[in-house]
Amino acid sequence: MSHLSRDIETALALLPEHRKKSKRSFVLTLDDILDDYRLGLELNANAFDLCMHAYRFHHPFEAFWAQFRSKSVKPKEIRDLMLMGFAALLSRNQAPVEAVVDTFVNTTKKVFGAHTAGLTNAFLREVARSRDRLRAQLSAHPEEMLGPVLAARWDRPIARSTETLAAAMGRALLVRPPATIGALGIDGAWSEMKSAHFLRQEEPRIAIDFSSVGFVRWLVPQLKGRPLGRVLDACAAPGGKIIAFALQPELRDVMASTELYATEAKFKRLTRLEQNLAKMSVRAKTALHSWGEGSPPPPALAEPFDLILADLPCTGLGTLASKPDLLLEDPAELLSSVANLQVNILRDLVGRVAPGGSLAVSLCSNDPEELERVTVELGRLLPDKKLEFWTFCGDNEGRTSQWMAAWLVRL
Secondary structure, eight states: OHHHHHHHHHHHTTSHHHHTTOHHHHHSOHHHHHHHHHHTTOOOHHHHHHHHHHHHTHHHHHHHHHHHOOSOOSSTTHHHHHHHHHHHHHHOSSSOHHHHHHHHHHHHHHHHOGGGHHHHHHHHHHHHHHHHHHHHHHHHOGGGGGOHHHHHHTOSBOTTOSSBHHHHHHHHHHSOOOSEEEEEETTSOEEEEEHHHHHTOSSOEEEOOHHHHHHHHHHHHHTTTSOOSEEEETTOTTOHHHHHHHTOGGGHHHHTTOEEEEEESSHHHHHHHHHHHHHTTOOOEEEEOOTTSSOOOOGGGSSOEEEEEEEOOOOOGGGTTTOGGGGGSOHHHHHHHHHHHHHHHHHHHHTTEEEEEEEEEEESOOOHHHHHHHHHHHHHHSTTSOEEEEEEEOOTTSSOOOEEEEEEEEO
């Protein structure tokens, strides 16, 4: 299994202890680092899978490791390899257990030296012996995938469900993601494609999560009869929502006379937005601008808009399946880091909606406190307006495990 050994070495650099060795990797999100790896074609599907599942199984690993060994290990980075092996044994069914353990032990010798192989061997063989019990335990108590802090925070029932939010989110982390990419075609249709087919595509397509498509499909019917002369996507990158909106068949005639605008606060993300707009032949005027930070917008953005889309900066806690490194963060600190910016953006944008226009706000979050804060702020800013609320709680057909929330206000 030499290919597995190579992929283990590639994935190691992306894991927590290894990232601490690099100031840049420690500051960047995992998503940003993965983008760099993809651009350099340094990350294949197997290495990506090893990395993502290591983060997903971080909390069960910590609990198991604490029972296995109370002393610290040197070098600390060897914990990343133990974590990856733990996750591989619990998440993979096809590869023979003995072969997986042997490959991780041999990789340990190569990367950390022969003197470290005994500990790796002993730990992973204990994991292998306990695999059925661990799987059964996590199946019965999926909230353990979240760790104690997040599990306690989300220990509340979901509407129209017998599960708690913690159990539902934990269970989503136990489901192996589909080996496909969600893709939006130039005809506005969404489909699932194998990665190889997506990369070799002849027709223009962009990768987009089904939750974003679901948001647009919820929004468009509610805008029937509303003015759409000027439309702004205020937090637009990478462009999925504004592109899906522009390509909706129901809006095809309207779009001919609609002026589309899209802004982004970071140059790198603006570049990606512009590339996707060009790829999908969606004509929109773009600008680098940070809403909610007190600076006046460019002249083209000064006039009111008939519709503003605002996918606010948020904790991202609805995206744990695709951004499992968030499991290592304190949810209260995540919320604290974006709460004021969310409020400031809303205050900035509310005054830029034309009379008779609409404001559509969205978050890639399911955190009850975060959703409540946005609801309260919108109600405070627009006390005499009705709020339409929508949530996307994963997908029963397996197309996505991402959660999303949105509000629509008609002025």
